[in-house]
Amino acid sequence: MEESDSGSFYALGKRAGASPREFESRLLRWLNMLLVKTFISPSKIHGSGLFVAENIKKGTVTWKFDSAIDILITKKQMSRLPRITQEFIKEYGSLSNLSHKYVLSADNARFTNHSSKPNLETKIIKGEPEAIAVANRDIEKDEELTINYRSF
Numbered sequence: 001m002e003e004s005d006s007g008s009f010y011a012l013g014k015r016a017g018a019s020p021r022e023f024e025s026r027l028l029r030w031l032n033m034l035l036v037k038t039f040i041s042p043s044k045i046h047g048s049g050l051f052v053a054e055n056i057k058k059g060t061v062t063w064k065f066d067s068a069i070d071i072l073i074t075k076k077q078m079s080r081l082p083r084i085t086q087e088f089i090k091e092y093g094s095l096s097n098l099s100h101k102y103v104l105s106a107d108n109a110r111f112t113n114h115s116s117k118p119n120l121e122t123k124i125i126k127g128e129p130e131a132i133a134v135a136n137r138d139i140e141k142d143e144e145l146t147i148n149y150r151s152f
Contacts, residue, residue, distance in 0.1 A: 036062050038145070040111050049144045050111040056139040062120060063109045065130035072129075073102040094149065098124060098131055109133070115146035122151045 036056055043049025056062065073093070078086055093104035104110070112120070112133075119139050122131035133147060 034063050034107055034109055036060065038108055040108055041144075043113055043144055045113040045115065045144065045146065048111050049113050049146075050108055051142055051144050052139055053141065055141050056135045058135050058137050060135045061132050062135060062145065063105075063107075063112075063133040064128060065103065065132075067129070069106045070130075071104045071106070072096075072099060073104060075100070075102075078102055096130055097151075099129070103130055112145050112147050114149040116148065118146040118148050119143065120145055120147040122147070 034050075037053035038050050039053050040048050041051050073081075073089060078089065081089070089102050089104055092110040093102045095101075096103050119135060119137055120133045121136040123134050124131050131151075139145070
């Protein structure tokens with residue numbers, strides 16, 4: 001996209017008082033509702049995985065539900081969707097034990113792979129609409145984030 005496009009996101013950045021690169025960086029940070037710096041890379045576990053771009057201390061909250069970017073889908077809503085959409089949600093989302101709805105993260109959290117010995121765990125916090133993800137040990141930079149899918 002050209003910087004001069006009046007309807008582009010670069011034009012929005014100018015109106016926000018930011019250079020195109022600054023605005024893009026801010027937008028990408030906003031779109032990644034994960035609470036730690038991450039990147040997507042090939043995984044030894046399954047296809048692509050979510051990796052940390054910084055050291056993470058035990059107890060750090062790495063993800064929490066944000067209705068501005070994450071979606072809750074009831075089983076009834078799911079049944080009305082085209083089969084291919086249902087398959088996408090089942091592949092990249094999770095069925096919540098808390099709300100009994102499908103949770104689809106629009107951020108990179110959907111690339112977190114399953115492990116029976118994960119470095120993340122879920123915790124239910126009063127006032128949060130869904131369980132949060134917390135580091136259950138120190139996690140080193142460039143390490144893949146994993147969670148036990150059965151814990152949702």
